[in-house]
Amino acid sequence: DATAHEHGTADAGGEEEELVSRDVQSTAGLATGVLVYGVAVGGIAALAFCFALGRVGRFGPRATAALVAGAAFVTVYFVPFLKYPANPPAVGNPDTIGKRTALFFLMIALSVLIGVAAVILGKRLAPRLGTWNATVAAGLGYAVVMAVLAFVLPPNDDAIPDGFPAALLWDFRLASIGLQVVLWTGFALLFGTLADRALAPAAPAAERAPVAAPAV
Template sequence: MVGNLLLRGMLVGLFAGILAFGFAKIYGEPQVDRAIAFEEATAQAAGETPEPELVSRPTQAGFGLLTGVLVYATSIGGLFALVFAYTYGRVSSFGPRGTAALLALAGFVAIVLVPDLKYPANPPSVGNPDTIGSRTELFFIMLVISIAALTATIGLARRLWAQHGGWNASIIAGAAFVIVIAIAMYALPTINEVPEKFSADLLWRFRVASLGIHVVLWTVLGLGFGAIVERSFAGQLSRPASARPALR
């Protein structure tokens, strides 16, 4: 059964990746082109020689972007299915759709939103090439803290559920998550390497587009996977008990 869920998750992830690519192509790539134009103008004004282009811009914005998004989305879809197989029936009493939607929301918050609030995505020409290693390391530290905090939050909510009820347990655990994340964001260094004359409007639009790509991906993944699994489970329940495959 887990193998079937994995396959479904990867297929839904592939479909979500296609939609995310369309969003990136329409809303993200124009901002990248504007950032590249700013970078080239800055280099020209400084009398610097343009670096040779290893991969053409049309290839980057077309096949390269499509490949990257599809590989990422398919991988996320597979991992999503595995986590669903482990958490279904254990974390909450929700059905397949509710569990998938809740899992997608949690994944988006922990993997995308929280790290992005501290270290948001930057377009080309923003960021010092000499600090890319340290910036990447800080981003992954924030990512690990976010995922660990969410995992601990779920465990805390489950322990408090019986004593304080679902509503109070969720509030307490959610407050604990916010406190841990706030401390981590305060403790980790802030990075600001935006050029002085860089367009604030362009920076804002790029970051919104980057976040929007993930919103599309996780929304389609949560809703689509939940719908497919619910239909699959409904078919299994119609079979004799001895013919139903086990989830785990």
């Protein structure tokens, strides 16, 4: 729908040549992008899982994978999304795409760094405040710092063009969030199950040996 709206406005004002057509972007390009992104962030999340296992509490592999997935969704996507939300085609000036991309990745980097600092702070406060209170305090600290950074960082200069359907913009951003929810839920469930199997303690040799039949 956003592509059709873009073509309609381009026909009115002269359509520019596209290096990669919208049809390719929405089919093979989208599939390739999701695959590459999923493999990349999945590998990074697997490294984070290996570091977090046994260091953030007495959680097993499945629970640790769920915690890593939830933290990654919040810090890598959702919080930066609140400042710089995703926009569909026909929204955004192509001349400012470099600036917008830099700001978005800067927000991601700051969110991850502050998130790691919040985890370290929570671990240090846990002996004095207790695990629950330390977690709440660290979470509130992360939220306050990120709110200040979001206020300080410059906004996107691209305004929503006149006549662009608000419902379409809302649906596109919901779809963007939904894609990330599916991605990180899949990581938590599938990776957590596979990691739990791989890290399960091996049965003792005495238990693995077959039981001999009694002599008659």
